[in-house]
Amino acid sequence: NQASWFVVTGSDFIIDAHNTGGIQGNGQPWWSYFQTHAKADGDGRPISLTVWQATRGLIRNFRIISPPFWSNAVAQSSEILYDGMFVNATNTDPLYIGVNAVPNTDGINTFRSDKITLLNWDITCGDDCLAIKGNSTNILARGITCRGGNGIAFGSLGQYVDLPDIVENVVLDDLL
Numbered sequence: 001n002q003a004s005w006f007v008v009t010g011s012d013f014i015i016d017a018h019n020t021g022g023i024q025g026n027g028q029p030w031w032s033y034f035q036t037h038a039k040a041d042g043d044g045r046p047i048s049l050t051v052w053q054a055t056r057g058l059i060r061n062f063r064i065i066s067p068p069f070w071s072n073a074v075a076q077s078s079e080i081l082y083d084g085m086f087v088n089a090t091n092t093d094p095l096y097i098g099v100n101a102v103p104n105t106d107g108i109n110t111f112r113s114d115k116i117t118l119l120n121w122d123i124t125c126g127d128d129c130l131a132i133k134g135n136s137t138n139i140l141a142r143g144i145t146c147r148g149g150n151g152i153a154f155g156s157l158g159q160y161v162d163l164p165d166i167v168e169n170v171v172l173d174d175l176l
Contacts, residue, residue: 004050004073011055015062019084022063023048030068031101032093039103045069051077060084071125072108074116082108083119089148090124100148102126107146110136119143128153134165142173 025048045068051057054077061084064071071087074080089105107123110116112135120143123129129146131153132139152172157165
């Protein structure tokens with residue numbers, strides 16, 4: 001259970017932010033707070049943009065600045081194309097310069113989704129640039145630049161004992 005600021009669902013949609021629009025997440029107060037307080041699941045930090053139970057969608061030229069938690073999530077969706085995503089989770093609090101003070105600011109998490117294409121991403125974060133999670137199939141990521149964080153993760157597999165987790169047919173190309 002995790003909150004999201006913006007949830008997109010449905011089919012046959014296009015969201016084009018023209019490289020200027022997107023989400024300003026005001027993450028700095030959250031990041032500074034969690035330098036001296038424990039983080040917990042459901043701690044109030046929302047996912048910036050979630051694609052949920054969607055089919056045949058395009059999100060293009062979108063910007064997410066200062067996300068308090070994951071920047072993007074795509075769950076229980078298919079045939080979703082992201083083309084041009086800029087994510088910047090950069091700490092500006094002078095108390096924490098040189099420290100990874102931007103926890104859980106993943107670029108995207110995929111979950112129970114098929115045919116997800118990620119093209120032309122530029123991600124600065126403090127955790128996973130891309131997190132390919134359970135039951136993610138036919139994933140293409142091309143032209144991805146990752147700064148900071150842990151890079152690309154295939155994660156949380158086997159987290160729930162009675163649920164199978166499959167990740168297959170993932171192609172990663174032109175990564176920096």
